[in-house]
Amino acid sequence: MKRPRKRNASVAVIDIGSNSVRLVVYEQMSRSLVSVFNEKALCGLGREVQSTGLLAPDAVDKALTALRRFHALCKVQRVERVYAIATAACRDATNGADFIAKAERICGVKIDILSGPIEAKLSALGVISGIHRPDGIVGDLGGGSLELIDVRGNAVRSGVTLPLGSLALQDLSHKSLKRAERIVKNELTAVSQLQRGRGRTFYAVGGTWRALARIHIIQSGYPLSVMHGYAIPASDALDFARRLRRLAATNLLANIEAVADARRPLLTYAALVLEYVIRVAKPKTIMFSTFGVREGLLYSMLSESERAKDGFLCGAQTLNELLSRSARHAEELIGWTDRFVRVVGLRETDEDRRLRHAACLLSDIGWRVHPDHRGEQTLSLITHGNFGSVTHQGRVFVALSVFFRYAGLSEENEPPAVMQAMVTPAQFERARVLGAAFRVAHLISAARPGVLPATHFRSHGRKLMLVFEHRMVDLVADRVGSRFRQLARLVGRSGSIVRR
Structure with missing residues (x-):
């Protein structure tokens, strides 16, 4: 009697972002990550950081409440290992360290506050783990910042962090789209990472850009409702971003049911950043990636041989x-x-x-x-x-x-x-x-x-033969011959079965 296969240890990542706080539990640490649980709470931690320098009190309360649930969920699911990270809002806010101390007591694990360059690198590694041989610029748009970094295959160049996250941009511009456009234009025009994007792919990472992709999929009638790897020509993406900005002026974005209520006000800012990224970088294609910092973090922990797998x-x-x-x-x-x-x-x-x-x-x-x-x-x-x-x-x-x-x-x-x-x-x-x-x-x-290795293909002119070794000849039947002849016809041959 076979013993049941031992279940590999699950692993979780708690990601404390500037807009959302998320828990993702993966079946196991492996080259091909499979999430078994994924939940987010839109807390808006970075909503006022740019203007006040502080995490908003109500946002802190929401985030700590979410973390208590996430900690309990990890215990219920018997997660073996939990990693916790925090990004722009926590590293920029003067009360960020105090919030992290409270969060660590709740979660029972150390929370790593990622620097901008590290966040950019992990975003790039996430794309590398989820896109086959990427070649282009990774842009990770969060609530508090935008990370840009060049990737080619497994090679990652140095990245840059800009205060252009959707919440940060809303805060900096005091909700003025004209002011936001000036900020985005000034920040992106001279970014060297974007200058290397001409004719390549721009990999859009982050929840609000994924929301844009979801809208585009629905409006275009695209047959696959799969976000990861969804790719559109940059010219189409530019037209779409501009169209969203026009909708914002008429307040029609508030009626888009495919996007969470808390994220809808940020769509315009995400579209604005994408528009100027395309204008400056001039990429050929925009591809949306659901693999980002979390997946990049776990990918970075794999052995070199495991990372090299397809x-x-x-x-x-x-x-x-x-x-x-x-x-x-x-x-x-x-x-x-x-x-x-x-x-x-x-x-x-x-x-x-x-x-x-x-x-x-x-x-x-x-x-x-x-x-x-x-x-x-x-x-x-x-x-x-x-x-x-x-x-x-x-x-x-x-x-x-x-x-x-x-x-x-x-x-x-x-x-x-x-x-x-x-x-x-x-x-x-x-x-x-x-x-x-x-x-x-x-x-x-x-x-x-054990059967297929005992059958062999031979070709003679336009004739294709399937040869059965003597020990397997009893498997030959008219139906086998009929299917093989059909296969042979598809490759322009006649087909026959040979018993050896």
């Missing part, structure tokens, strides 16, 4: 282990499709290969669903999955590959048109090929390990 593949592997009938079979499927791609001569980029490997890992996660709905359910699960290090287009490609594995390739079982539109025609056809390959592999092996 975040998306690690996430796919976790789902494979949790939901597939055999995790080892999925690993064998990777090798099996590697051989297929090599023998057939399909051209793949590094990105094509990693997405194919991820699809292999996820190819059996829908087996518990009713057979009539496995295709649509896995399509939704993968496209909306809690993954990092993959673009929305990549999500959809992987999801379509697994969809075809379950739904088949007949015209009456086509995926939704909005999903097809999110990938290129070449990617769509590649997903069909990969889905057809999965249908052959899973039919042969019944998703059990």
Whole structure:
């Protein structure tokens, strides 16, 4: 009898920001973080810091009340390790140290007040942990400050902190948008970090910028309600930011139900900062990241070898282990499709290969669903999955590959048109090929390990053969031959089964 797998220790981060105080509990410390609990309280600690130098008394009371609940929640969930950080409002306010002392007594852990450069670096590390090979400028907009820092791959340059957080800007400008615009223009025009952003990606981090993304997703009718990795051309983002400012003048922003009441007044300031970031940096794309300081903090604690792993593949592997009938079979499927791609001569980029490997890992996660709905359910699960290090287009490609594995390739079982539109025609056809390959592999092996390594591909001219070793020949059947011939046709070959 197998022993139940020992559960890894959960880890939590308490993030005391200038606008919100948040608790996030992660399943375990790993390359692919999965949050199991996430709660915030919009306290507005930094609401008056710029004008009075103090954390507002009512905001302090709200924050301490929230921290008492968070401490209790960590105990209820038996969180193994708790890390606590505080940002701009606490480091800038003259009564910040007194508040932190009270907060530490409540939380029972040391609270690190992050300096501006450290906060910028952790934001950059968060983006690195959640975006595959980022290249651009990370901008983390909080309530009290804006951190800007250049990232390229795993390399991080020095960052800068500016008093342009939404609450700080509201406070500094005395709620005058004209005055706020002058402040933003003066602060951003000469920032060297932004000068290096031309033609690259600007990674927008922070709750109020995420709120802007949520509005854009709803208004544009975008088919995926996934914030992380949502990307739009900078020109579209600039038009959108300007449009939001016009709405603010007519007070229509107050009616946006998709955004929390306490955050709505800050949307205009966030849009203003984004507008001038685009004007100065001239990026090609704006990408929104839900990975930021908290994820960067935990990523920084991983070993070098763990940080070097592919975040998306690690996430796919976790789902494979949790939901597939055999995790080892999925690993064998990777090798099996590697051989297929090599023998057939399909051209793949590094990105094509990693997405194919991820699809292999996820190819059996829908087996518990009713057979009539496995295709649509896995399509939704993968496209909306809690993954990092993959673009929305990549999500959809992987999801379509697994969809075809379950739904088949007949015209009456086509995926939704909005999903097809999110990938290129070449990617769509590649997903069909990969889905057809999965249908052959899973039919042969019944998703059990040890079978696929005993089958081999051979090519002779335009003929593709699937060779079964002698010990596996009883697995050959007409249905296997039919599916393999379908796969061969998709790559322009005729197909046959060979018994060795």
